[in-house]
Every structure is written in structure tokens, then in C-alpha cells.
Amino acid sequence: MRKLFLLFLPLFAASCGQVKQQVSAPEPVNVMSFNIRYDNPEDSLDNWKYRKDRAANAIRFYDVDILGTQEVLHNQLEDLKQRLPEYGVIGVGREDGKEKGEYSALWYKKERFNLLDSGYFWLSETPEVAGSKGWDGACERIASWAKLQDKASGKEFFALNTHLDHVGVVARREGISLILDRINALSDGLPVIVTGDFNSEPESDVIKHVTDPSNPEHLTDARQASPIVYGPAWSFHDFGKIPYDKRPLIDYVFVRNRLKVLRYGVLAETEENAFLSDHAPILVTVE
Template identity: 70%
Template sequence: MKKIYLMLLPFLAAACSSQGGQQTAVQIDAPVNVMTFNVRYDNPNDSLNNWNYRKDRVANAIRFYDADIVGTQEVLHNQMEDLRQRLPGYESIGVGREDGKEVGEYSALWYRKDRFTEKESGWFWLSETPEVVGSKGWDGACERIATWAKLQDRLTGKELFVMNTHLDHVGVAARREGVKLLLDKIQELGGSHPVILTGDFNAEPESNVIRQVTDTTNPEHLTDARTVADLVYGPNWTFHDFGSIPYGHRERIDYIFVKNGLEVLKYGILAETEGDAYLSDHAPVLVSVK
């Protein structure tokens, strides 16, 4: 019996090794879930849609959908603090767009600390002087900011370049020049890394703004994740103004763009409610990439 046991040991070791290899392969192949989410700034005039009533729903949605990376827009400092308390497994990157510290809206990035290591990060303003704190660009109505990070996947050791922003809602030149600056900065900072760009672009897919982002004649172009996803779920709109806009007039103005070899497995617009209660005046967008 002892001899038989000794003879079996190599086979058992091989079997265990094979199973371990399969588990590692599954982990290495694990997709990355990316969300873009305009959470709506904390506006006292929003009545029952005010942030105080929504903050738990917003945090729970991020956690429920297992978002590994989240680009958020319109986040004021008190909202950042609320989300940090409710998302202890996430690290945040970003500053207020007015003073480069805590004043004004953040276009903050969030990432799961158990999945990624932050290698580099930063931010710049969408203006003629992107390094000048609080600078307003071109014909823009507001200061606009972009936040970026190089994140190393703990499972694969590979790095992703992620950027998040919110384009101006008024300035035509501000959106056009803002896109050009974003693409230039992605090329400069991201290089050959797989790239993810999230944000509220205040423009529909057929607009000149989005065509500028996805123009294949420009070597710096990106791809709208929805157009290349293996599976698409949900409506074709993201902005609903807490349900007040009729369905036929709602617009898709929130995007996730990809570049440099990322495969988009799933794309969804999460237009759900809890009864009459909304997550935000925008529906978040979620993609799964590999």
C-alpha cells in the first residue's frame, strides 16, 4: 500500500499543479469593470432628489456592479467625503476644479485597492493653460478638469491608463479644443498602454465633438465602447433629468472610450430606479473590458 501511495504522489502533484494553473489563468483573464457616473452635484433645490437622499444608492450601485474603476463627475467635496466613507475598498484621485484642492466640482477617479496599484496620477485643466489651477478655457462657462492615472493590475502586472473628465455644457470651442487637449494628453501620458477615457461629454454620438474623439483618420483617436461591445444592454440614452425628459428626447452624453487593444465584452446603461427614486439625473454607464 505504501508503494502505491508513493507512485500516486507525482500524479497528484501534477493534478494539483494543473488546477492551480487553471485558477491562475482564470484570474489573469478576469475582466475589468469600468463605470462612468455623473452623480449630480449636491443641489439644495433638488428636493427629494437631493444628494442626501441619493448618496447611499450611488455608493451601493458602484459596489453592487463590482466596478473596479469609476470615473465620477460633478462631485463636490462633501460628496467626495460621503463616498469615501461608503466605499472603503476604493482609493480616489482628484481635486476641486476651482482651486485645485477642495473647491468646485471634482472629476474624480476611483479604483479598487485590492485590484490595482497606483503608479502615477495627476490632473490638468481644459484650457489654453492646462497646468494653471482654476483656469477656464476658450468660451467655456465653467472651469473644466481632467483626472488621470496609471494603474497596475495586481493580477497581471500590466498597466492601464485611465482618464476622466467633464466637458463644458455651453462653449463650442471649449468642447472642440478640450477634446484635442484630451487626445494629446492621452498620447503624451498614456503612450502604448491600454487606454480608458470616461466622462460626461455634453454631446450626442452624432455630434462633431464625439466624431472628433472617434475620427479614425487621427492616429490619436479612441473608440466608443458601445460600438464594439460583444453585448449591449439598456437604453441608448444617459441623461434624463431625474426622469423629467420624455423618453424620445433623452440623449446619450456619457461615454467610455477605449484604445490600444482593449476588448469590450459588455456595455450597459443602468437606467434603473428604486421605485420613484433615481440614482442621479444621469444613468451610469458600465463596461467590462479585457
């Protein structure tokens, strides 16, 4: 009997090892925040028609899994959908809740993620009213969100993308308070990823409110949490027109709930002095 047991022991060990190999460990997730600049005919050689292929190629080259885009007009959305068929997208035009105005479009890689739930709301006193403008804001502002499940690991994420007002001080402050409340209500304790153009620098009251550790709803700035930081300390350059030392950092990726930041980069690259946009994309890897 003892010989028989010893004979089968290696088979049991191999079987146990095989089971372990079938369990997929969570893979890192590449996250990008990218203000693509709206399709403005006055942009001359920086117009979208000259940039759309480069922008789409950058997204694919950096193997982005979750992508938050801002200032996306409907024709730009269609251009990106055509060039990035491997991505699903959530979002509506901010002016009418359909196709009018800019989208804060949230993209995810369909091959990697199941879309469990999604939605959007306006940054205003009436978040469910399409086209509503909030507080002292100059424009309608919107946030798009999704619950995603990694198909390989089964892990779930809550992702949100937004664009705060560029004029209204109250609109930025109240807008981020609304976003933090909605994240708390919608995320069900899942790991949280937030992308966006916040039109606020790191030392501003807005960003301090986002990252305030005394607030149980606070988020962590991926730049501050990353052991590797690549690129400049700014993101907005107006197609290179702003002097280098005057360029502000106003684009962010924030995280919460068990997400470890592995790397952070500002992609301030050019091709023959041509930029991807008037903003540099932010690329972050988390696990």
C-alpha cells in the same frame, strides 16, 4: 535507466502543470462612468442626501473596478469615501486645485490595483494653471488620470476621467483635442480607458473627433464595440423630466490599445420612481 525515466515523467508533467496554474490570466475589468449630480439644495427629494446611499450601493453592487465620477463636490467626495473605503481616489476641486468646485474624481479598487502614477490638468489654454477656464467655456473643466497595475496579472492600464463644458462649443472641441494629446503623451502605449460626461451626442462633431479612425490618437466608443448592449440609447434624463424620446446620450466610456469590450449597459434604474442621479451610469466590462 529507461524505467527510472518513465518513473519520474509523471512527476515532471505534474510539476509543469502546477507552474501553469500559478500564472494568473487577466480578469475582466468593470468600468463605470457616473455623473452623480452636484449637491443642489433645490433638487428637493432628488437631493444628494436622499441619493448618496443608493449611489454608493449601486457602485458596490455592480462590482466596479474603475469608476469615473463627475459633478462631485467636496462633501459628496467625503460621503463616497466614507461609504466606499475599498476605493482609492484621484482628483481635486476644479476651481482652486484643492477642494473648491466640482471634482472629476477617478476611483479604483485598492485591493485589485497598484497606483503607479496619477495627475490632473485643466481643459484650457493653460492646463497646469489651477482654476483656469478654457476658450468659450462657461465653467472650469478638469481631467483626472491614473496609471494602474492589476496586482494579479501585472497588466497595466491608463485611465482618464473628465467632464466637458455644457455651453462652450469651442471649449468642447479644444478640450477633447487636449485630452487626446495628453493621453498620447502620458499613456506610454498602455491600454486606455476614458470615462466622462462629454455633453455631446454620438453624432456631434466632438464625438466624431474622438472616434475618427483617421486620427492616430482616436478612441473607440465602447457602445459601438460591444457585442452586448443593454438599456436605453440615452443617459441624461434630468430626474425623468425629459420626455423619453428626447433624452440624449452624453456619457461615455471609450477604449484604446488592445482592450476588448465584453458588454455595455446604461443603468436607467429607479427605486420607487427615485433615480440614482439625473444621469444614468454607464457600465462597461473590458478585458
